[in-house]
Amino acid sequence: MDEIRVLxxxxxxxxRNGLRATFDGAPDIVVVGEAANGVEAVRGVRSLKPDLVLMDIHMPRMDGLEATREICAPGSGIDAKVIILTMFDQDEHLFEALRIGATGFILKDAPARTLVEAVQEVAAGGALLSASVTRRLVREFARRPTLSTVRTVELPELTDRELDVFKLLVRGHSNDEMAELLTLGASTVKSHVKHLYQKLGVRDRVQVVIYAYENGLV
Structure with missing residues (x-):
């Protein structure tokens, strides 16, 4: 695996010291820098060009939510992904952070192995939500009025195969599961997922799900 650059x-x-020590033992992860607030984070992302940012929310000057918004904004020219660090999975900013582009959440007191695997998962193109956060996300959407099923007319720019991938992705299937269900190669599914992100203007699987629910597509 290529080296994963982390801020x-x-x-x-x-x-910060604890997190740096955690990643020192992971041969494929290198900490390229640290920041103590959102202003330093945005500056660091632009100068250090990390692959992934572990972002606290509650910080002075500029908080992590605003920094995430700047980093993940369309047209920002920044490719870094953001994982939100929090002490509590009841953080009131959870849904807003996901909507503006965060790839997921992880608790600060998670075991070291979990933190390392989280970084590796997101760097590989996955999305990260703790089990409790996932349940809250599902409950949030479940409280909304029942919506219609996906219809081709609602996603006119997608090919038939991309639409199949969209439906399965929204239901939570992994790339390997989609490959098996659609009788496709893993690389083909990965390509369809990438094109889906581009056409919908989203960054990851979490945002595809949010896009689908907010636009009444599922």
């Missing part, structure tokens, strides 16, 4: 953003030095 750690947290206003507490002890947290």
């Amino acid at each position: 750690i953003v947290d206003d507490q030095p002890l947290v």
Whole structure:
């Protein structure tokens, strides 16, 4: 696996030191820098060009939510993905962070192995939500009025195969599962997913699900 470049953003030095120590033992992960607030985070992302940012939310000057919005904004020219670090999975900013582009959430007190695997998963193109966060996300959407099923007319720019991938992705299937269900190669599915992201203007699987629910497509 290629080297994964990580920027750690947290206003507490002890947290940053702990995270850096965690990744020191992972041969495929290198911490390229640290930031203590959102202003430093945005500046660091532009200068250091990390693949992934571990972002705290509650920080002085510019908080993590605003920094994530700038980093993930369409046309920003930044390719880095953002994982939100939080002490509590009840953080009130959870859904807003997902909507503006965060790839997922992870708790600060998660085991070291979990943190390493989270970075590896997101860097490989996956999305990360803890089990409790996923349940909350599902409950949030379940409270909304029942919506119609996906119809081709609602996604006119997608090919028939991309529409099949869209439906399965929204239902939570992995690339391997979609390949098996659609009788396609893994690389073909990955290509369809990439084109889907481009056409919908989203960055990852979490945003595809949000896009689908918010636009009444499922």
